Amino acid sequence: MSCDHPDLLPLDEALTRLWAALPAPPVLELRADRDDPASDLAAMDGVALRAAEGLAPRRLLGTLYAGDDPAAFTVTPGTAVRIMTGAALPPGADAILPVEQLREAEGLIHPLEVPRPGDHTRARGEQARAGDLLLSAERPFSAVRVALQAWVGQPVPPLGRIRVAVASTGDELVAHPRPHQIRDSNGPMLAALAHTLGAEVERRPSLPDDPAALGRALRNAGGARILLTSGGVSMGEHDHLPSVLKDLGATILFHKIRLKPGKPMLAAQLDDLLVLALPGNPVSAYLNALIFLPVALARLEGRAMPDAWHWGRLTAAVKTKGDRPFMVPCRRTGSQLHPLAGKGSADLVTLAQADAFAWVDPGGREPGAEVRYLTIV
Amino acid sequence: MSCDHPDLLPLDEALTRLWAALPAPPVLELRADRDDPASDLAAMDGVALRAAEGLAPRRLLGTLYAGDDPAAFTVTPGTAVRIMTGAALPPGADAILPVEQLREAEGLIHPLEVPRPGDHTRARGEQARAGDLLLSAERPFSAVRVALQAWVGQPVPPLGRIRVAVASTGDELVAHPRPHQIRDSNGPMLAALAHTLGAEVERRPSLPDDPAALGRALRNAGGARILLTSGGVSMGEHDHLPSVLKDLGATILFHKIRLKPGKPMLAAQLDDLLVLALPGNPVSAYLNALIFLPVALARLEGRAMPDAWHWGRLTAAVKTKGDRPFMVPCRRTGSQLHPLAGKGSADLVTLAQADAFAWVDPGGREPGAEVRYLTIV
Structure with missing residues (x-):
């Protein structure tokens, strides 16, 4: 197999790196405050x-x-x-x-x-004796942990949501476009996705294609814990985000991943702000947000790593070019995945017909091949 | 196989019935307002x-x-x-x-x-010509639909959350329990779960074991779209919920399902309020909320039926008694499911060690058996 992008980070490594870089809030070990049950x-x-x-x-x-x-x-x-x-x-x-x-x-x-x-x-004490360890501090946050916390009389944490700011970049984004301009669809899309994934979403104005203005916007994230941007991370002359982030002293967790679509993906930490800088093409932006945002949210909430992948079977062959894994939009019937012939990473129309993204290794897959997939939400 | 509960509704039928009973908000067909792209x-x-x-x-x-x-x-x-x-x-x-x-x-x-x-x-119009149908009204709500809506210049719907009220039932629930009393752990657990699943949660005071007071509480749901209760749906003398719901003229969607734990589960519609009346045992309450609440939320938001089940392999045998499918708590490593020997449906401590619930058909499964599972969140 040819290896035309030896510098690209495999997706699973990017996810591991993101997970490790983010701090999980501390959780406590829980001990029985009395015998459980407390009487017969x-x-x-x-x-x-x-x-x-x-x-x-x-x-x-x-x-x-x-x-x-x-x-x-x-x-x-x-x-x-x-x-x-x-x-x-x-x-x-x-x-x-x-x-x-x-x-x-x-x-x-x-x-x-x-x-x-x-x-x-x-019988009294059948489940636990007063003082017994019920849950170690290693177990993640979950609704069951909350239940056990209430059960032993500890105060229950408030129900919070991670604040996610959403901004598109690009001077071409306007509300009333002329033929050479477009409306911003990534901003509303990413806001809806982050909301569905449980975040408290804050829409920001589109970011201009100007390094100084970008820098100001990044330094002024207004209390958001995560900033989702789309566009400005490729190799074009107006793709200023990577250099602006570096100039601000951000830690680049990764830039460019081995994935199609979605290669230009960048993740960085700027003080307490996680920047998930998504590619500008809508399909790429959606896919990368669907992959990376749940992991970041779960980590920041102290939850377990999300179990996002399902397994299904392709009903038709999928061909790939190059050495990147290809995530193909599919209609899904049960575990049957019907690949859709899309027009590439700008093709929102085909994406809107899809229920899932199936993972196809470089070299392509035959009909009937078992593949992992992500559900479109 | 013996059939000791011929009257119990299979889980998948209960889910289908719930889905069909709830109204999905209307979504629109989307048409291109101009050629896409609008120029070369x-x-x-x-x-x-x-x-x-x-x-x-x-x-x-x-x-x-x-x-x-x-x-x-x-x-x-x-x-x-x-x-x-x-x-x-x-x-x-x-x-x-x-x-x-x-x-x-x-x-x-x-x-x-x-x-x-x-x-x-x-090329101009390569994706679509002005007036072309981009998305039919049959396709569910999703972040991609929102993107396409913004793309063609239609107003984007506000980001709402379904209001879910949570109340436990039972006179035994007190904040400072004597040995014959317990703290309410189901209320905080269900609130945390509903919050994680994207709902706007409202905690209610525990409901008393009194038909008149229960009836008042049910009639006064305070604008919530879904009411989650736990307890009061079994066969005990204080299990008033089924009869109170019937007396109020509620439509009982189902009561008692073929599942272990969680058999007494009840779902009812009381005017615009969906009542998901969960069993009182914490493991049963958690499992049924994990199964039914995402389906109800997705339907009320106009989304696709959730794709909640994953597939994994049991690393040890699981025996079952009776004719109900058994959902066994498991630790999960990748797709390997390690069944945990719990102490039954009151055993929050074992549940807190688990990452997943694996579905085991009546008759039990051998080590290595492929089973579907739900992720604990």
Whole structure:
């Protein structure tokens, strides 16, 4: 295979580099603040009784619902207490007989099965003892971590969103275009995508093709944690972003990746601002945002690396040129991926027909080939 | 295989029913408002010239950047204009010679290859003619649809979030629990999950185990589009939600699904409010919210049905009892799924160690079996 771009960074390395460069917020280890369960509990709806009395009928003393103080009743020989799942066992009881295993008549319950001690109960401390480690600080942030945090009585973190600013670059972008001008479609597209991915989005005016103005805009990100730009990262004379970022002292995480479309992609850190400088062509900009933004957001929120890739099967051959992997827009039916013949990286119309981007290795793939894909959102 | 729950709805049918019951907001068909491109454009950085003059040297008249008015120059015999990708071709020029295919010396450019008419240009109307259909009303809402909408000059929809109210039910839920009481972990968990899935979340006070109070709370959803509850949908004496919903005239979409954990799941429509009444056990509540909430949100936002399932391989056998599919919490390494031995549907601690829920058909699966899974977020 020819290697016409030996300097290009493979995508997975770019993702790893981005992940490693961003700081995850600290999460705590969580320990049980009390035994879990804190008392013996009913694990089913039924009656709480003394197992040793076997099939003898019992007189019902009353009912315990989840949350009721079990000291309201004491189960003595010949008695039982109706009990609901999650309620604490009353003193004297050592087993739950489920409703399905008893018959009730004239205020008495008659067991249909012989109960054994501990039947259908959750014993105090069965899950954890006070002080036990429940979750290490290595486990990522998730809704389940939040639940456990609340469970042990720790304050729950506020529900925040990462602020993402979106700006297109290019003097050709105007609201009312003449034939040599165009409207900005990347800005609204990237704003909608970032919003869908959970960010709090802030639209910025389009950035001019002027190094000094670009520098001012980059230094004044207004509290955003991530800046998404599109355009200005290629080799053209007006592609000032890479040099402006360098002049500002930004750390370039990578520039140019082994991917088609989307090669000119640049990621940089400018103090606390992550700049994801996307290519200007809409298909390239969309694809790179779909790949890189979820990873950046997850990392900054302390979440696990997103599990974005699915597997499917191509229904038609896909040919590629050159040595870059090609992500081909596809219609999807279940796991069947139907490649769409697009007109290249400016072709929003074909992209709008697609449900997924399938990964095709250099050299192309035959019909029926198993490939990984990303879902278009 | 035994069929101990013939009345339970299979999960995929429940999802289809939920999808069909919810109204998607209307989206428009999109038509080109002008030719696309609106003029002949440069598709590469280079010089715009007259192909017929072949290898003859040309004098450079100036430079056209994307967005520049091309009428500033007219390419006459012996001349050319430097041009950047996306700029309109100046009058007289019919081809782009890329920078890589020319040599520059003393104000003249010397072609190294013979240009052909149309080389490296995007012809006016090549993508679409004014009035052409670009996107049918059948295609779902997406960031790409937004881009195309902006591209043809239509107003872009505001970035909204679906309002989701979250309330737990149960008298046992208190902030400072005695041994027979517990803290509410489902409320914070479901709020965090809904937030992560893109909703605007509103926490509600816990709902009491009282039909009249439940009815008042359901009728007063305060503008939320979806209400997530946990608990109160099982067969216990305090599980009032199903009957309260029926008494209020709600349409029950389904109640009880063929899934373990999570069988008591209920979905109902109460006027404009979708009630997703989740089971009270935390693992069941989490799993059902992870399954049903993304589908409801996508539908209400006009998006495509979420592509939530991934495929992986079990690294150990998973046994099941009964005839319900079992979703087993797993640690995940790439596509390897390591099943975790949990203590059932109250076991938040094991769930917090898990990265995924793997689907295991009734009868169990052997090590190495390919299974679908959902990612825990």
